[in-house]
Structure formats: structure tokens, C-alpha cells
Amino acid sequence: MNRWPLARYRFRVRMDTDLTLPAFSGSLLRSVFGSALKHQVCPGHGDQPCPETCAYRVLFEPAIQPGERFPDAPPPLIFQFTEAHQVMADDYLEFTQTLLGPALDYLTLITEIWRQAFVRGIGRNRITGRLASVALEQPEGFSVNKEWLPVYSSTEGRFLAHQPGLELPFPEPSGDLTLHLQTPLRLMESGQLLGQGRLTTEAFAKALLRRIQQANHLYLHQAVPDWWQFRTWFEPVVLSGKLRKIGLNRYSSRQQQAMRLTGVLGDIHLTGVCPELQPWLMLGQYLHLGKNSAFGFGQYRLTSGCNGLHNG
Structure with missing residues (x-):
């Protein structure tokens, strides 16, 4: 890449x-x-x-x-x-x-x-x-x-002189990856928060691709996959994890009012991640996922393996 x-x-x-x-x-x-x-x-x-x-x-x-x-x-x-x-x-x-x-x-x-x-x-x-x-x-x-x-x-x-830019590492063989949510993830569908028991592989894949395509369209201007390719890579992936709902308040200076936001924290495990998909999951660490990503929401850290996770 x-x-x-x-x-x-x-x-x-x-x-x-x-x-x-x-x-x-x-x-x-x-x-x-x-x-x-x-x-x-x-x-x-x-x-x-x-x-x-x-x-x-x-x-x-x-x-x-x-x-x-x-x-x-x-x-x-x-x-x-x-x-x-x-x-x-x-x-x-x-x-x-x-x-x-x-x-x-x-x-x-x-x-x-x-x-x-x-x-x-x-x-x-x-x-x-x-x-x-x-x-x-x-x-x-x-x-x-x-x-x-x-x-x-x-x-x-x-x-000091330096060269900014991100070179995503060469992908490893297919395996298991875990997303450790460091800030609340706010994925919504029909006005409902996607949390434990509601977050599907397809919903996750759509959210990741949308964030990548949005950032790419506005600022990055690189070659990125379309939904057909993304869906093909995600077909063998099984999503599991343990998520808990969390609510927090923030004050909007622009709207001059307090806002109540909800999201989920925990770990999301992906089984059977193919090499072609790995770089895009790594890119998501920098772009974040879901609503309010510019505020720091949807931040995750990616690791290999899946110890201690349960189906959700």
C-alpha cells in the first residue's frame, strides 16, 4: 500500500x-x-x-x-x-x-x-x-x-526535519484480531445504538468502510476498496465480543447546550481475518469509527488473538 x-x-x-x-x-x-x-x-x-x-x-x-x-x-x-x-x-x-x-x-x-x-x-x-x-x-x-x-x-x-505519513505494515497470514475500544463506540442503526447482541459483522464492515471512504474522499485521496470488495473480505469473518453500554455528558460550545451521548466499550473480536483486510483495520485505528469520531470517540487499539472473549 x-x-x-x-x-x-x-x-x-x-x-x-x-x-x-x-x-x-x-x-x-x-x-x-x-x-x-x-x-x-x-x-x-x-x-x-x-x-x-x-x-x-x-x-x-x-x-x-x-x-x-x-x-x-x-x-x-x-x-x-x-x-x-x-x-x-x-x-x-x-x-x-x-x-x-x-x-x-x-x-x-x-x-x-x-x-x-x-x-x-x-x-x-x-x-x-x-x-x-x-x-x-x-x-x-x-x-x-x-x-x-x-x-x-x-x-x-x-x-526537526521529518517525513510525516503512514506506511501500513505488510499483512500477516489470516488469523484472529481484537479491537480494544479505548473510547465509546457510537454505531447507530435506525436511531438505535448497536451494542451487545446488535452489532453484526455487516454493520461493523459498513461502518469501517464508510469512515475510510469519507476520510479518503475529503483528505487522503488514495485507492480504497468498494463495498463489493469489502463484503467479500468480510464474508468469512465471525464477529464476537463483550460490550457494555456507557453514557456520558458533553457540553457543546457551538450549540450552547449539554448533550447526553451513549456508546459502548469493551473488546470486539474478529475471527478469520484475511490478509487483504488487515491494513484497513489498522488504518481504522487512526481514523476511529462511528459517530463523533472527531471528538475522539470510536478509538480502538488492534492486537492479534482473542483471549477471554465471548460470543455476543
Whole structure:
């Protein structure tokens, strides 16, 4: 497969005081970033709407073109959560962000926005911190332990030359894979959440292909399979797992209201995954699945094997 124009970067921030984070903090980080970005780049427009070339429009609220194949246009940024619920003063907050296509050209600006956001403070209590470093993920197949290439250090104040992009590893023979859901997965059908006993192989396959085709159509522009090919690869796959429903609240700054969202957490096991399908499942780790993926929902980690799972 070709080198895909996407990359995942890790940001490390040294906190000045203790920071408490909500569960699945990708939505909070997205709100912090959007506010800081608008504050930085939009005042020059005055009272006029943002032009399509405005960095805020490009990175955060892309325009939906009439007649587009997909009715929504998620931004070319995907916010990942941090596992930490509390970061003590002088410790480091770590979070990652996946940049797609045109967003790769904005890494310098994105880094500066994060720096400014933490200088001003985040959350209701305006907790401050200092951006320490940025690193590029170096994928290693199904390995849980990822390598990170340093690309920016606050002590040097400059970016190191590097080549962003994702080269998916050569697939292994047919086997079993497990998707460990790290944030709630929101797959819907006829207004109903697909959870334990409702999530089928076909529904999963359609959701994965739709996410890949959407990101590809908008930002990546690579050769991707159609539904006929995807369905052929998924025919021998058996889906099982153990999922639990979870509800959480988030506040929409754009809509000025609280929102109640539901999703599922747990593990999804796929038996009999052919080599041709493996790279697309690995790509899904970066794109996420389901609704609200731009907020960090639908994030999963892929491993080989299926120990401890039950049919669902």
C-alpha cells in the first residue's frame, strides 16, 4: 500500500498545578483547541465570515460543499484521549492528535495553538502548563509499544526535519484480531445504538468502510476498496465480543447546550481475518469509527488473538 498522508503526533505539556480531567477527555481537548485557534487566526476577518482559506475553517469547521457525497465534513484533525484522570503539578500531560492530508501542513501552527492554550489555561479553573515537546508516532505492526520520533522541543524552540505519513505494515497470514475500544463506540442503526447482541459483522464492515471512504474522499485521496470488495473480505469473518453500554455528558460550545451521548466499550473480536483486510483495520485505528469520531470517540487499539472473549 502507498504512504498515506496522515500522521499521529504526541504532545507533552508540563503542568504548573494539579489538573483533573473528565473521562474520555478528547472532547475537552477539542474545545480548548478550537477556542484557542479561533482566538489566534480569526480576529483579522473583522465582522466578515471566515473565508474558506482561513486556518480555523480548514482545521476545525470545514465547509460542506453542495452535492457532496458525504453530508457531513469532519475536520482533518482527530483528537485522542489521555488515559490520565489527574496530572499533578510538574508532571506531564500527554495526548495525541492525528493529522490528515492538508492538516499536516499546519503542524507549526497547531503546536503554537496548543502552547498558547496552556499558557492561558484550560478548564473552568484555567489550569496552566508549558508545552515541552512534540513527537511523531512510528507504527510497528501490531506491537502495543510504539516508537516516538522527537520533532519539536521547547528548549530548542524549532522543529526537526521529518517525513510525516503512514506506511501500513505488510499483512500477516489470516488469523484472529481484537479491537480494544479505548473510547465509546457510537454505531447507530435506525436511531438505535448497536451494542451487545446488535452489532453484526455487516454493520461493523459498513461502518469501517464508510469512515475510510469519507476520510479518503475529503483528505487522503488514495485507492480504497468498494463495498463489493469489502463484503467479500468480510464474508468469512465471525464477529464476537463483550460490550457494555456507557453514557456520558458533553457540553457543546457551538450549540450552547449539554448533550447526553451513549456508546459502548469493551473488546470486539474478529475471527478469520484475511490478509487483504488487515491494513484497513489498522488504518481504522487512526481514523476511529462511528459517530463523533472527531471528538475522539470510536478509538480502538488492534492486537492479534482473542483471549477471554465471548460470543455476543
